[in-house]
Amino acid sequence: MTAIMAGTRAEMLRLRRWPALWVMLGVWLLLNIIFDYVFTYLAYRNGGGFASEGVSRERLLAGLMPDAVPEAVVQGMPMFGGAIMLTLGALAAGSGYGWGTWKTAFSQGPGRLTVTAGTLAALACVVVGLVVVTFAVDLGFASTLATVEGQSIAWPAAGDVAGAFGGGLLILGMWTVAGVAIGTLARSPALAIGLGAVWVLVVENLLRGAGTLLDWLQPLTDVTPGTVAGSVAAALGATPVSDEGGTPGVVTNLSGGSSIALALAYLAVFAVLTGVLVRRRDVN
Amino acid sequence: MTTLTDTAAPPEVAAAVSTQLLTKRYGEHVAVDAVSLTVRRGEVYGFLGPNGAGKTTTLRMILGLIRATSGAATVLGQRPGAPAANSRIGALIEGPGFYPYLSGRDNLRVLARYRGLADDNVEWALAQVDLTDRAGDRFRSYSLGMKQRLGVAAALLGEPELLILDEPTNGLDPAGVSDMRRLIADLAAAGHTVLLSSHLLSEVQEVCDRVGVISRGRLITEATVTELRGGNRLLVRADPLDAALAVCMRVVGDNAVSVVDGTLRLLVDPGLAAEVTRALVSAEVDVHEIRPSERSLEEVFFEMTATEEDQR
Structure with missing residues (x-):
């Protein structure tokens, strides 16, 4: 346990000084603000015509208020948040092979699995921090908009906040560990990011589209990581893409319980796959 | 393989590193072919061979970075790669691997944390390789020689019992080479065991007690420098x-x-x-x-590797 803590401290040091980490987190926050607040507010100010997809002004305004923050936080996570965190995980694991830093780390004393556990623990801290900051930023924007629009500020229920916080951790954590697994498998950040981004942003959507046409494909598309993440978000109140004004990536293929169980299973499988690859393969 | 040294000391007692018929194959290519070598505690052992002879592959197996296809190895009484062994080893293998965006000092701090060491150790290691002044600069801005010195500093963290240095003078200027040789001599004098891989005969000749010569994956001799040079003449x-x-x-x-x-x-x-x-x-x-009458190690080396070629 002490060795894992030491590894986590080491990984935290190198992650927090890594410009790529801050760029990825900044991109996520920027997308979150633009899509959740800026565009929606512009649509509201323009009378519901601009990019509102037929959603009424009242509903647009309700989505911008502080009590809607839990849904706002999780709705972008299945697709854009997932792609960003998968990229981060792939970079964190894959870059070390190019730089030769895994070779250096694996020669320091802690076992390979201990080092890997430290990496995953440090990335888990990053995910927790990101979800907290996303909540804080969204609450800040929502409160400001409520004040500007002369609305009374109603804070979200504690249960909704807790649910969205846990769901956010699960969705982003699953995609981050998926990125680590792909980065380890590819032993290269470029290939891992390419494969991961294509899967999250293209293949999953194509598969879901094909699944609606081919009955035999539906059971498979219902359990892909993207569908699982989208179903978790929908279960937490995010508007599914099939509804008016819904968010891409948010789907209702699975129930809340099933999607959470499958997301946990994916997280465990990706972590175990990473551990097996790290332990068994030669490090050149 | 010819063995010129006496083998009175049981290797399992005196050896810091011991390999038995260590072999690594990549498909049909045999990178390391049944290498059996012994590095005794407290000595500076030169691992000598031309580029591509199998030196680095052997060192990687000793550190547990790659698995042997066959054969066995013991490092500080443990299997290669065991945490109990690696925590007592400092290694620089085929060029240093560091985070380019971190400073030299922060790179060492990361490694010190893995080892559970305080930051004092980082400053000490930086001072040993004369890198304190540039320790705050990013690794990507370092010259080849500075990168190499940082790699050696990383190997020194925690003053490990066994140092495995793969071509440590690569990229160093003459003054740096001289400093490195002095550092290795000091480490040996302080009781550290050093396994030094090099293709530079003069380097091995100056600082090593015993030498293993490897060519095309095979260890062709293991002896003291004096014995190799024919000192008994x-x-x-x-x-x-x-x-x-x-x-x-x-x-x-x-x-x-x-x-x-x-x-x-x-x-x-x-x-x-x-x-x-x-x-x-x-x-x-x-x-x-x-x-x-002594032959230079260079003469011996070329003689031996030529003989090895002839035998193939």
């Missing part, structure tokens, strides 16, 4: 030659004397020079020159 130029030959054969034995290009070569401890000189003078032989 005396070269005598004297006149008349016939009388000198008779005297020398009487003093050191018939089989230990040969004549090459008008010079006597005696296969004896150079410490016998005084006794031989006295005998020659007593026999009224004029002694023009008597000195120990």
Whole structure:
């Protein structure tokens, strides 16, 4: 346990000084603000015509208020948040092979699995921090908009906040560990990011589209990581893409319980796959 | 493989590193072929061979970075890669691997944290390789020599029992090479075991106690530097030659004397020079020159690797 803590401290040091980490987190926050607040507010100010997809002004305004923050936080996570965190995980694991830093780390004393556990623990801290900051930023924007629009500020229920916080951790954590697994498998950040981004942003959507046409494909598309993440978000109140004004990536293929169980299973499988690859393969 | 050294000390007791028939294959290519070597505790062991001979692959197996196809190895009494062994080893393998965006100091701090060491160790290691002044600069801005010195500093963290240094003077300027040799000598004097891989014969000759020579994946000899260079020889130029030959054969034995290009070569401890000189003078032989005869390690190396080529 002490060795894992030491590894986590080491990984935290190198992650927090890594410009790529801050760029990825900044991109996520920027997308979150633009899509959740800026565009929606512009649509509201323009009378519901601009990019509102037929959603009424009242509903647009309700989505911008502080009590809607839990849904706002999780709705972008299945697709854009997932792609960003998968990229981060792939970079964190894959870059070390190019730089030769895994070779250096694996020669320091802690076992390979201990080092890997430290990496995953440090990335888990990053995910927790990101979800907290996303909540804080969204609450800040929502409160400001409520004040500007002369609305009374109603804070979200504690249960909704807790649910969205846990769901956010699960969705982003699953995609981050998926990125680590792909980065380890590819032993290269470029290939891992390419494969991961294509899967999250293209293949999953194509598969879901094909699944609606081919009955035999539906059971498979219902359990892909993207569908699982989208179903978790929908279960937490995010508007599914099939509804008016819904968010891409948010789907209702699975129930809340099933999607959470499958997301946990994916997280465990990706972590175990990473551990097996790290332990068994030669490090050149 | 020829073994010139005595093997009186049981390797399992005295060895810091011991390999038995260690082999690594990549498909049909045999990178390391049944290498059995022993690095004794407290010595500086030179692992000598041309580029591509299998030095780095052997070191990687010793560190547990890659798995041997067959054979076995013991490192500080543990299997290769065992945390109990690696925590007592400092290694620089085939160029340093560091985070380019971190400073030299922060890179070492990351490694110190893995080892559970305080930051004081980082400053000490930086001072050992004379890198303190540039320790705050990003690694990506370092010259090749500075990167190499940071790699050696990383290997020194925690003052490990065993240092495995793969071509540590790569990219260093002459002053840096000299500093590195002095550092290795100091480490050895302080009781550290050093396994030094190099293709630079002069480097090995200067700092190593014993040498293993590897060529095309096979260890072709393991001996002390003196033994390899043929240190047990005396070269005598004297006149008349016939009388000198008779005297020398009487003093050191018939089989230990040969004549090459008008010079006597005696296969004896150079410490016998005084006794031989006295005998020659007593026999009224004029002694023009008597000195120990040593081949350079370079000559030995090329001789051995050429012989190995011929045998294939």
